[in-house]
Each structure stands twice: as C-alpha cells, then as structure tokens.
Amino acid sequence: MNRFEVVDLPSIYMVRHGETAWSRSGQHTGRTDLELTEKGVAAAHALRLRLAAMPIDHVFVSPLLRARQTCELAGFGDRAKTDSDLLEWDYGEYEGRRTEEILLERPGWELFRDGTPGGESPADVTRRADRIVERMLSLDRPVILFSSGHILRALAARWLECPIAIAAKLQLSTASVSCLGYGHNLADRALHIWNDTGHLSV
Numbered sequence: 001m002n003r004f005e006v007v008d009l010p011s012i013y014m015v016r017h018g019e020t021a022w023s024r025s026g027q028h029t030g031r032t033d034l035e036l037t038e039k040g041v042a043a044a045h046a047l048r049l050r051l052a053a054m055p056i057d058h059v060f061v062s063p064l065l066r067a068r069q070t071c072e073l074a075g076f077g078d079r080a081k082t083d084s085d086l087l088e089w090d091y092g093e094y095e096g097r098r099t100e101e102i103l104l105e106r107p108g109w110e111l112f113r114d115g116t117p118g119g120e121s122p123a124d125v126t127r128r129a130d131r132i133v134e135r136m137l138s139l140d141r142p143v144i145l146f147s148s149g150h151i152l153r154a155l156a157a158r159w160l161e162c163p164i165a166i167a168a169k170l171q172l173s174t175a176s177v178s179c180l181g182y183g184h185n186l187a188d189r190a191l192h193i194w195n196d197t198g199h200l201s202v
Contacts, residue, residue: 009182011192012136012159013054013144014152015074017066018043018175026098029148030091030119033065036073040066043175043200044073050177050199051075057141062086062148070175071146080146083135085128088148092119111150112168122164125151129158136180149174156180159189173197 018040022029036044051074059080061071064087071080094102094116102109115121132155136143145152153167159180160166172178172195179193 009186010140011142012180013051013056013142014155014178014180015047015051015070015144015146016149016152016172016174016176017062017064017070017146018047018073020066020174022096023149023174026100027096028091028094028098029066030088030095031064032095035065036069040174041069041073044070046199047074047175047177051144054144055142056144058139058143059146060086060143061146062088062151064088064148067146067148074146076144076146083132083145085132086145086147086151087128089125089150089154090116090119092116094119110165110168112154112165125154126158126164129154129164133158137186152178156191156194160191161189171195175200 018036020029020034020040021037022032022034024037047070059071059076060083061067061080063082063084071077089111112122129151149172153170153172154164156170156178157164157167175197177193177196181190181192182188183190
C-alpha cells in the first residue's frame with residue numbers, strides 16, 4: 001500500500017434522542033421513560049433526511065422509549081438491536097431534578113465527577129461506556145447508536161481514552177448527530193463530528 005493512500009476506516013455515529021418534556025425543562029431524565037414531545041417527533045423526522053445517505057451496517061438503541069422513538073422515526077427501527085449499556089445515567093435521588101436546584105443543596109456538584117446519591121457513580125458509567133467501546137472496536141463496518149445525552153458524552157470521552165470527567169465539557173443537544181472514528185489507523189481514535197444540529201434548521 002502506498003503510504004499516502006487513504007484507508008477507509010469505520011465510523012460510529014451517535015444520535016441523542018429528540019426533545020422530551022423533561023429535556024425541555026432541564027430536569028435530569030435517567031430511567032424515567034418519557035416519550036418525545038411534538039417538537040421531538042419533528043426533529044426525529046428531520047434526522048431521517050440527515051442520515052438517509054449514510055452507509056450504516058449496525059444499529060444499536062437504548063431500551064428507553066425516547067431513544068427507540070427517535071430511532072424508529074429516523075428510519076432505523078426495523079434493524080435496531082437494543083443495548084442496555086446505552087441506558088441513560090441512573091440519577092438516583094436526583095431523578096427529575098434540575099441542576100440549579102441540586103447546586104443549592106450541594107454547591108460545586110458535577111455529575112461526571114461526583115455521580116449521584118442512590119444512583120450511578122462515574123466509575124459505574126465508565127464501565128458501561130468501556131463495554132460499548134469494546135463492542136464498537138470489534139465491528140469493522142459503520143455503526144449508529146441512539147441514546148441519551150450523558151451516556152453518549154461519557155462514551156465519547158472513553159472512546160478518546162480520557163476520564164469521563166472531560167465529558168462535562170462536551171455539550172450535546174437533543175436530536176444531534178456526532179461521529180466517533182479514527183485518524184490515520186485503528187490505533188488512532190478521533191472525534192470527527194460533534195453536536196451537529198444543522199438538519200434541525202431546515
């Protein structure tokens with residue numbers, strides 16, 4: 001092979017679910033199984049156009065309704081496999097609460113550093129994210145994942161071989177598309193696209 005030849009390496013696309021009532025209000029939505037709002041449904045339909053031309057071979061989705069709805073409306077429901085590791089962070093006692101309320105009781109709290117009482121710790125979520133990474137590394141064709149914001153942010157951090165604390169700096173909008181992949185070879189993991197919402201302005 002010529003050393004300047006471009007090698008076609010697999011990509012891992014990540015889609016955050018469309019808007020729910022709690023994502024709109026800023027409430028932490030872990031395992032509460034909410035459906036999409038009307039706006040969320042429209043955004044998922046827009047995703048169908050955004051993703052239609054992508055050559056996807058493997059589709060994985062969180063068991064939660066908001067992710068499954070988004071996956072279905074985006075056109076991938078008929079071939080999606082449910083993966084429980086893609087469940088959103090279990091927020092325990094902070095389920096349904098807003099960050100500003102939690103900070104009044106616990107100044108300086110940061111989810112990706114501190115975790116939640118009665119819920120998952122950063123170490124728990126790291127283990128789940130690492131299992132997903134291992135599965136993605138075993139696939140040699142393009143993949144798409146449909147899930148929720150905090151687990152996808154943690155997954156991106158672990159794909160880049162960083163502590164998940166860095167995920168606090170990676171904001172992710174509803175119905176956004178991101179892409180993990182490689183640089184020059186399979187040992188060179190990279191972030192190709194992050195938080196793309198251009199399809200929502202059409």
